[in-house]
Amino acid sequence: MHPGLKRYLKSFSIVIAASLAIAVLAVYLLSQRRLRHDYEVSVPLAPPRAALAAEGAQLARSRGCADCHGQDFGGKLVLDKMPFARLVGTNLTHEPGKSNPAREHERFYRALHHGVDMQSRPLLMMPSAEFTHLSAHEIEALSAYLAGLPYVRRTPPASAMGPLGRALLVGGKLQGFLSAEAIDHARPAVAAAPPLGTIAYGEHAAQLCTGCHRSDFGGGPMSHGGPSAPPAANLTPDASGLGAWSEVDFVAAMRTGKRPDGSDIDSAFMPWRAVGQASDQELHSIWLYLRARPAIARTTRTVQ
Template sequence: MKKISRILLIFFVTVILLFSLFLGFIYMMSNNRMENTYTVKPTPIPKFVSASDLLEGKRLYQSRGCGDCHDVDGSGKTFINDPAIGTISGANLTAGKGGILLDRSDEELAIAIRHGVGKNGRALIFMPSTDFQGMTNEDVGKLIAYLRSSPAVNKEQGEIKPGPLGRFLFVIGEIPIWVSAEQINHEVTHLENLKPTVSLEYGKYVAATCTGCHGMKLVGGPIQGAPPEWPPAQNITKVGLSHYNEVSFIQSIRTGKRPDGSEIRFPMPWQSLAILTDIELKALWLYLQSI
């Protein structure tokens, strides 16, 4: 009996030791990647001050889902709070106490938006810059101008604390958005502007907003970093949208209801996408039908 107890004790101690070593390895690997620094050459960002340009910047903020992480007023919020995945909070993008706006140039903000890299050159955690890496200088400029025109909100940065499961999924490649800077070409030359037209080029530009949830190939599946109760993202290629036409697709985005009358469920941000213009939605439909 004593021999069996001793064997069991050795077994459990060995398992605990191996598990501790495994956790240590995951922590070290994830930390090394999260603490990487990147050199990004700043791109001159045009300045905008007119009421129409600021209104367009606000529309970009709302329609591109910035409020999902940074709240409707730009003050930031905790959007993931799970013991396993971690606690992740968006930065305060206002000029208030705890905000980053006064401490960043337009060019530094553009690097954060399009490259996922902060002022100190370190990667931003869970910043979905893969969605915005192709954003034109003009659109980025209008977005930043809107942020600078918004009321200051005094609010300290929320906690950013990766959890053990979040770290593990990141290390094995299941949450690449954890450090989006790894996925981005930091030598790219950004477009000055892109005229809104119902075209494949412009549709692809708009569709970049969808990649954070639907994947780079837009075929859907589990959403990165989402809790297990969230439904998987839908396939929004031509195959996945076979029961839609252009009219019903746009109507669904505008109303949050599918052609069969069922409601589009959270976390699909149809309320934000409903702000897209007719040209954007028609171009998006055209592009999605091409893949």
């Protein structure tokens, strides 16, 4: 090879290597700014009232906490896909002698209402944008329930973002992944949920559905869940939604995972096992609210 060309190629590859290094550094710095953002949340709280534990047990089951934190709440590896990310639902049980009930209550409030940890950093994947609607009373009940559970001696690895996950985050491809970015941190939690059995209670409880079924409840492709995820169904009273369903159909679908036509609702993407553990009165309220929503014509199911 001509020595000039060789020199040229060499300097060319140095330029490529340098640009790559700069791109990697930029992705790292831009993602780090969001992952380490300090939300400066401050919520000192009293220890939770133990009498609320039964209410908390019901909430923990029906709001799907166990899906990501483990059936015994001792923590769970939810996703292990480096170089994308490793996502681990934290061990939510308390180690005797090592945990302070007031601080644990605060940890729950920060995580559920703000989507941040004790250092006010954003939590990864924890769906706090939906849980931020829980009332202060409900958060206290959840905290009381977990405080009363036996400690599970298990230390799952910490959640971490890999280079691919960081690149997707910076590229705007991980919508809703950092709930803290979507939450209004100036707004405190409402004190208590509206009375059970009302449309208002249904609206309160149905906020849990909006992360997937969208805030208009008309459904569509989900921003998370990967390419194999089915679109979230249209839940409005339109014929393309739940128009033909009765309340009995709805409650049966949530309890059994079957649509009125006998087909299966995909439990890998629709948490019907959790939602189905809500009480009759809760499901009745959610149904009332879904029925009161404006009908939206949007076909989401590919197979009928």
